[in-house]
Structure formats: structure tokens, C-alpha cells
Amino acid sequence: MASHPAVRHISRCSINPDYFSEESKQTFHLTPWDISMLSAHYIQKGLLFPKPPPATNDNGPSITIIDHLKDSLSRTLFHFLPLAGQLVTHKHEDPPSYSISISLDCKNTPGVEFIHAVADVTTSDILSPIDVPPIVQSFFPLDKAVNHDGHTLPLLAVQVTEILDGIFIACSLNHVVGDGVSYWNFFNSWAEICRTVQGKQDHISRPPILRRWFLDGHGPIINLPFSHHDEFIDRYQPPVVLxxxxxxxxxxxxxxxxxxxxxxxxxxxxxxxxxxxxxxxxxxxxxxxxxxxxxxxxxxxxxxxxxxxxxxxxxxxxxxxxxxxxxxxxxxxxxxxxxxxxxxxxxxxxxxxxxxxxxxxxxxxxxxxxxxxxxxxxxxxxxxxxxxxxxxxxxxxxxxxxxxxxxxxxxxxxxxxxxxxxxxxxxxxxxxxxxxxxxxxxxxxxxxxxxxxxxxxxxx
Structure with a gap:
């Protein structure tokens, strides 16, 4: 879907966990529930907030808000390390095997994409129409990406769009990495760290359990009956306007x-x-x-x-x-x-x-x-x-x-x-x-x- 002309991207960067050992490399294995979602779209949810109060420093409220969101996101990712990784397919010829996992390597990690955007619209322009207006779709990154694209795209992308009287924070989360429960745990944890006084230790109320659960006798490596992702990825788009x-x-x-x-x-x-x-x-x-x-x-x-x-x-x-x-x-x-x-x-x-x-x-x-x-x-x-x-x-x-x-x-x-x-x-x-x-x-x-x-x- 093309971007709405009223939404302008100001900057784009990658955010990584604020602390991650350079020698560290982690692999997060995937369960059947995770793997079964490889051909679905990313989770895309966002919240519309009233305009934050003006800042008191000389940098201007826009810079302060965006920088603070970036910093708190980095601190949050320390608790949610898989979000900074990428999907990796492992193929072996003898014996034949095909498996997919989340790999996190601080030297090569893609991190989380962070987009700062602005739009000359108001809260009323978004909420007043009976139908959801098309501009809302342009508040979300990684549109139409399927979860398997996490091999080359970030597993989490954030777009913060400043509108005339508010701010919209949208996240696109790879559905292989997490479900709705995981998504809102991350979103709430980010908000919790963001409103915490900087410099205090970043404790969060609901620390995630990152170790995947497998049925007894199965996993953590699951060998899939495929030789190429074309065998199971279908970029189906509904042929109708909804x-x-x-x-x-x-x-x-x-x-x-x-x-x-x-x-x-x-x-x-x-x-x-x-x-x-x-x-x-x-x-x-x-x-x-x-x-x-x-x-x-x-x-x-x-x-x-x-x-x-x-x-x-x-x-x-x-x-x-x-x-x-x-x-x-x-x-x-x-x-x-x-x-x-x-x-x-x-x-x-x-x-x-x-x-x-x-x-x-x-x-x-x-x-x-x-x-x-x-x-x-x-x-x-x-x-x-x-x-x-x-x-x-x-x-x-x-x-x-x-x-x-x-x-x-x-x-x-x-x-x-x-x-x-x-x-x-x-x-x-x-x-x-x-x-x-x-x-x-x-x-x-x-x-x-x-x-x-x-x-x-x-x-x-």
C-alpha cells in the first residue's frame, strides 16, 4: 500500500538493546505455534495519544519526545532481546534438514527500525469519520510484509507520527516472534520504562519469559519438510476493497x-x-x-x-x-x-x-x-x-x-x-x-x- 501524501518521514534509524555483550550470540528456537505463522502478516497495532506537554529545554518538544522514545525503546529491548534479531534458515544436506530460528548477534543484528514521521491531520480527522480513514494505514511500517520476511526485514518496526494535536505510536511485530499477549506486554513495558525517571534501574512489571515451551520429546530444533520457502509462502491479497x-x-x-x-x-x-x-x-x-x-x-x-x-x-x-x-x-x-x-x-x-x-x-x-x-x-x-x-x-x-x-x-x-x-x-x-x-x-x-x-x- 502506498504511503498517504499527508504523511512525511523525517528520519529512520535502527535501535538496538542498550546493553548486549559483543561476544554474545543467542539462538531462540521456534515452536510449532510460531512456525505455523510464517506466511501471515505482521501484527500491526498502534495508539493515538493527545499531544504531549511542551518540554522545558532548548531543543524543542519534538526532538525531546522522539529522542526519549528512542532511548526508552533501547532500554526496553534489553528485556525483549528476540525483537532485535532476525530469522535464519538452517539447511543441511546430510542428513537433509530444514529449520528456522531467531538469531541474535550484536555484531550483525538488524535491530528495531524506528521511523519518525509527521502528518498535517488532527485527532478529529482520524476518529470522526464513520469508516477508518485511509491515512491510518500510513502510520504503520512494514505494510503487507509476511512473517517469513523477517529473514531480511526487522522483526519489529516502530513508527512515531506526530500529528497537529497528538502523536500516534505504531508497532509492526513479526507474528512468529509473538502473539497479542506478547505484543501488548512489550508495548506496556516500553511505556513503563518511558515514563520512568532516566537513570533509575529499568525494572518492568511483567518481565518476559523468553525460553520457548516445547511438547515433551519434541524440539527445540524442528526439522521442516521443505527445501525452499516458495513451498509454503503465499502473498495472498484479498481481491476486494473492504x-x-x-x-x-x-x-x-x-x-x-x-x-x-x-x-x-x-x-x-x-x-x-x-x-x-x-x-x-x-x-x-x-x-x-x-x-x-x-x-x-x-x-x-x-x-x-x-x-x-x-x-x-x-x-x-x-x-x-x-x-x-x-x-x-x-x-x-x-x-x-x-x-x-x-x-x-x-x-x-x-x-x-x-x-x-x-x-x-x-x-x-x-x-x-x-x-x-x-x-x-x-x-x-x-x-x-x-x-x-x-x-x-x-x-x-x-x-x-x-x-x-x-x-x-x-x-x-x-x-x-x-x-x-x-x-x-x-x-x-x-x-x-x-x-x-x-x-x-x-x-x-x-x-x-x-x-x-x-x-x-x-x-x-
Whole structure:
């Protein structure tokens, strides 16, 4: 995607950990969860902050802010060393083998790319339009890069864009290196160090656990059944133009939705997330007119494996550690039953994601390794939910207060992709919905869906 003409790059540099022994060289091996993401896009998330207060020195606030962000990023990378490395493929002829790992060598490390940019737009220009404006995509580096590109591109790139009344901090993180939990742990740790008085020891609240977890008897080196990356990399791009829009759900709306589905099912165990997901699944499916009732539709959502394993992994585990949960029905079944019926399907899918299921997936993968392809996710009957309302996005305080909003880049988006985020108000939820224009128009006229959307925030 071409850069928006209103965004101008001022400078570009590489940031490395503030301390790393010149003699040191480290290898971080990859798990099946990591490797399976090689053909997907980077994670692209960013936060929009109000304009930081003016600095008191003679260098000017712009220079002070940017330099301080660079310095604190370097100090943060000391804790997150894999982000400064690069992917390396290891091939051997006798016996034949093909494996991929993260290599960190301070003498040759690419470091983290840091871009300083400016844009003559305001916060209102970004947040007021009903649809996400195209300029937002230009706030994110490494657009359309797939994770395997981490062999030649940085594993993490940061772009700080100063706008007229604010500042947007965006990160593009290689999805092989980490998942959403890892991403927001890094982002929060950077913010924590940034707001710490310089010179104090850089303790962080959630130090990452960098050692990768492997199934007993497997790893740390996984031999893949490939001889060249062309065998598993597909740079698929959706052949359609999508509309992308945020919908806001107040704490009261979320509570009412949860109460409704639990009452329909005569239970109290269905969660807010499952209730909201059921609403999205039904309403998006209904908005896709002309789909036959006998076609199968699926709702796929991300499940964090850390807490599912026995014993569980720490929430500080740094890596890709998620799998997809899945609920399916025919379109006729989904639309002819109530929302509680759909929510119960999702509840059972979450309940069934146990330690044994996680381990079975890993055992099957080890026998027949595969790489997810973006084209496989694109199905006109399915909905896929990413992100999480539990991520501490609005806790990322760089010393300027709470962010105004979260936004995402173009990575991993297709018709039917939905991202969930916590709202600024505790207990509220924001959903970023990506749909074909005609389907979005129908969704915007769906009474069941729009009645749940917070009226005061429609179009904000």
C-alpha cells in the first residue's frame, strides 16, 4: 500500500538493546505455534495519544519526545532481546534438514527500525469519520510484509507520527516472534520504562519469559519438510476493497447482552465475550445476503493456550502461544435460532479447548507440519475474531496519560475479520469490523446489531 501524501518521514534509524555483550550470540528456537505463522502478516497495532506537554529545554518538544522514545525503546529491548534479531534458515544436506530460528548477534543484528514521521491531520480527522480513514494505514511500517520476511526485514518496526494535536505510536511485530499477549506486554513495558525517571534501574512489571515451551520429546530444533520457502509462502491479497469501521459497546450494553443469552439458555456460564461474539456471528451472516441456508458457516476465534496447558504457562511467556477455537452451523440453523443458541455453541467450543486438545494439535502438527495461508481464512460464509478485550491497551501510559484510541494497520484483514479491543471506559468493548461495502451497509441497518451499539458513540 502506498504511503498517504499527508504523511512525511523525517528520519529512520535502527535501535538496538542498550546493553548486549559483543561476544554474545543467542539462538531462540521456534515452536510449532510460531512456525505455523510464517506466511501471515505482521501484527500491526498502534495508539493515538493527545499531544504531549511542551518540554522545558532548548531543543524543542519534538526532538525531546522522539529522542526519549528512542532511548526508552533501547532500554526496553534489553528485556525483549528476540525483537532485535532476525530469522535464519538452517539447511543441511546430510542428513537433509530444514529449520528456522531467531538469531541474535550484536555484531550483525538488524535491530528495531524506528521511523519518525509527521502528518498535517488532527485527532478529529482520524476518529470522526464513520469508516477508518485511509491515512491510518500510513502510520504503520512494514505494510503487507509476511512473517517469513523477517529473514531480511526487522522483526519489529516502530513508527512515531506526530500529528497537529497528538502523536500516534505504531508497532509492526513479526507474528512468529509473538502473539497479542506478547505484543501488548512489550508495548506496556516500553511505556513503563518511558515514563520512568532516566537513570533509575529499568525494572518492568511483567518481565518476559523468553525460553520457548516445547511438547515433551519434541524440539527445540524442528526439522521442516521443505527445501525452499516458495513451498509454503503465499502473498495472498484479498481481491476486494473492504470497509473498516469501529463499533462501540458500553458496559451496560455488554451486561444486557450477557444477561439475555444466559436467560435464553437457562444458565449463567456464558461470558460477555461469547455473547458479543454470537451477536457478531449472527448479524454479519445475516448481512451477507443471498447465502443459501444449507451452507456451513463458522466462527473462529483466538484462544490463549497459556492458561489451557496443565501445568499452565505464565502469562509472561513471550512467543506465539494461541490457537483458533471454532463453532460451526448451517446458515439456516444460525439465523433461525436465537442468539443464546449461537452463544452456547461458542461456549462449548471454549470449554472444549483443554490441555489434551492443545497437546493433540501439537502432536498432529509435528507428524505433518503445515503453515497457515491467508487465503485459507478467506471464506464468504465465515467470521473470524482476533484480538482480545483483556489486553491492557489503555494502560500504555508513556507519561502523557491515557491514549485516545487504538487503531490497526492493514495486516491480516479480509472480509469477515473482526478485531476486539477494550474500550476506554472500563467494561466497554470496541469491535473493528472488516466487511464488503454492501455487507457493511446491511449491518449498519440491522436493528439487533445497532440496538446493542452505544448510541452516543456511533460514528465517533
Amino acid at each position: 470497509r473498516e469501521r469501529f463499533f462501540h459497546f458500553s458496559p451496560q450494553s455488554v451486561r444486557m447482552l450477557k444477561a439475555k443469552v444466559n436467560a435464553e439458555c437457562n444458565t449463567s456460564t456464558i461470558s460477555s465475550f461469547q455473547a458479543l461474539s454470537a451477536l457478531v456471528w449472527r448479524c454479519v451472516t445475516r448481512a451477507r445476503r443471498h447465502l443459501p441456508n444449507d451452507r456451513k458457516t463458522s466462527f473462529r476465534f483466538t484462544i490463549d493456550n497459556r492458561s489451557r496447558l496443565s501445568p499452565p504457562l505464565s502469562s509472561h511467556y513471550f512467543g506465539h502461544c494461541v490457537q483458533a477455537g471454532n463453532a460451526s452451523a448451517t446458515i439456516g440453523e444460525l439465523l433461525n435460532h436465537g442468539i443464546g443458541w449461537a452463544a452456547l455453541l461458542l461456549h462449548e467450543a471454549v470449554k472444549g479447548h483443554t490441555d489434551s486438545k492443545v497437546r493433540k494439535w501439537l502432536e498432529v502438527w509435528m507428524k505433518s507440519p503445515f503453515i497457515y495461508q491467508l487465503e485459507d481464512f478467506f471464506d464468504p460464509c465465515n467470521v473470524r475474531m482476533g484480538g482480545s478485550c483483556r489486553f491492557d491497551m489503555y494502560g500504555c501510559d508513556f507519561g502523557w496519560g491515557m491514549a485516545e484510541a487504538v487503531r490497526s494497520g492493514s495486516g491480516n484483514k479480509f472480509d469477515g475479520k473482526v478485531f476486539s479491543y477494550p474500550g476506554r471506559q472500563g467494561g466497554s468493548v470496541e469491535l473493528e469490523v472488516c466487511l464488503l461495502p454492501e455487507s457493511m451497509s446491511v449491518l449498519e441497518s440491522d436493528p439487533e446489531f445497532m440496538d446493542a451499539v452505544s448510541p452516543s458513540q456511533i460514528g465517533d
